[in-house]
Amino acid sequence: MPQIRSEILYNQAQQDDYYKIALTCSQAFGAAVPGQFATLKIGERMDPLLRRPFSIHRLLHENGVVTGMEILYRVVGNFTGQLAEMKPSETIDLLGPLGHGFSLPAENATPVLAAGGIGVAPLVFLAESLNAAGIRMNHTAVFLGGRSDADILCIDDFSRLGMTVRVATEDGSAGEKGLVTAPLEAYLAEHRPGIIYACGPHGMLEAVYALAARHGIPCEVSIETVMACGLGICMGCAVKTADHPEGYRHICKDGPVFEASRVFF
Ligand SMILES: Cc1cc2nc3c(=O)[nH]c(=O)nc-3n(C[C@H](O)[C@H](O)[C@H](O)COP(=O)(O)OP(=O)(O)OC[C@H]3O[C@@H](n4cnc5c(N)ncnc54)[C@H](O)[C@@H]3O)c2cc1C
Ligand code: FES
Incomplete structure (x- = not known):
């Protein structure tokens, strides 16, 4: 999955602690499905050290081609606090799309x-x-x-x-x-x-x-969940499921979307 230096198109305060940020993204997002996510890192900053995961809120299209993505986020700590301060035309490191998303139902489903x-x-x-x-x-x-x-x-x-x-x-x-x-x-x-x-x-x-x-x-x-690598490497995001020989799956790689009947809540 591509990692790019993405440009901020807008970063707007919504209500309370919520913000919406739009970022340029790679063509790989044209094949993204709902429920997939991206991880972000601000420049070379070491604090926070780990990339942070955010769901794709919406894809932005121009002439039928995906040119950007929106993230809806809530300021809860260090990274999201720094993100809220960022301005249009500044850049951010974007990796994605990642994970396994929702399946779409049959056309006549409700x-x-x-x-x-x-x-x-x-x-x-x-x-x-x-x-x-x-x-x-x-x-x-x-x-x-x-x-x-x-x-x-x-x-x-x-x-x-x-x-x-x-x-x-x-x-x-x-x-x-x-x-x-x-x-x-x-x-x-x-x-x-x-x-x-x-x-x-x-x-x-x-x-x-x-x-x-x-x-x-x-x-x-x-x-x-709280994630470390976001890539299925560190084992930091395990969830107990019924359909895996070892009994656990990675939320970052096998999820974040799961058939609920397979998860031991
Ligand atoms: C697959 C996935 C998709 C996500 N999508 C979104 C999204 O679309 N919008 C959004 O606002 N957030 C989303 N999150 C949560 C987001 O990643 C965290 O809010 C973010 O990493 C917090 O970073 P921080 O440095 O600001 O806060 P930190 O300083 O790391 O944490 C602040 C507080 O928030 C808690 N916290 C951190 N991450 C989570 C979490 N994932 N769940 C519950 N509590 C947490 C910490 O325990 C701590 O109490 C998603 C998480 C995952 C795993
Ligand atoms: S966050 Fe590292 S394996 Fe999932």
Whole structure:
């Protein structure tokens, strides 16, 4: 996978601690699938030493050719703090696309998407890819959860595609008060989607999978973890799964997207 010196096209503050950055990228991203990610490093800086992984939020096209990619990120520490300070036309080291992404369903399937907080980042790319693949998006729903309204992002991106958007926040400042699995559970009592795609904190993924399993619906989850090499070399990102002789898989290489029934949560 190519490693390039990428130019920052824009780096815009969203709400609260969230930012959206657009970067030029290699042609390899033309074949990227939703759920795949890239790792970033700022110049020759040694702090932080390790590259940081970020999902592809959206691909940017010009005349049908991929010319850039967007990353939606939350400032949580050293690297993301430095990233938020960077300006257009500055450069950053970009490696990708990496990992194994979501599988696209059959054309007549009715997927459901569920995101917890910044877990929404890869789901916009996924929704746009489902739309491009001919899925009837007005038959699909997305469930967005977060601690408060500051953590609810991308509503317009999903609405624009005709999707039903349901929101839940723990403090009740937007949508239904409580966890995102509550409106999802109510939805599953009345609808039978062909597949559920989810990205978010570990506990949320576990709860979404429990619902999917109870209703007999296939489910794919994108697992985010702290990564070191991001390339399957250091063994720093192991997840216990049912389908591997050694019992473990690398989230960076075999994931981050896994069929949920294969993961031991
Ligand atoms: C495959 C993958 C895709 C990702 N996609 C995105 C994305 O699209 N947008 C985004 O904002 N973030 C994403 N992340 C998380 C992102 O990599 C981390 O937020 C980032 O590395 C933090 O770096 P930092 O130096 O700013 O924070 P650090 O100083 O390294 O950490 C600050 C705090 O955040 C915690 N933390 C760091 N990484 C993670 C993590 N992966 N999960 C939970 N807690 C963590 C640390 O334990 C610490 O408490 C993704 C992670 C993975 C593995
Ligand atoms: S982060 Fe090194 S093996 Fe996955």
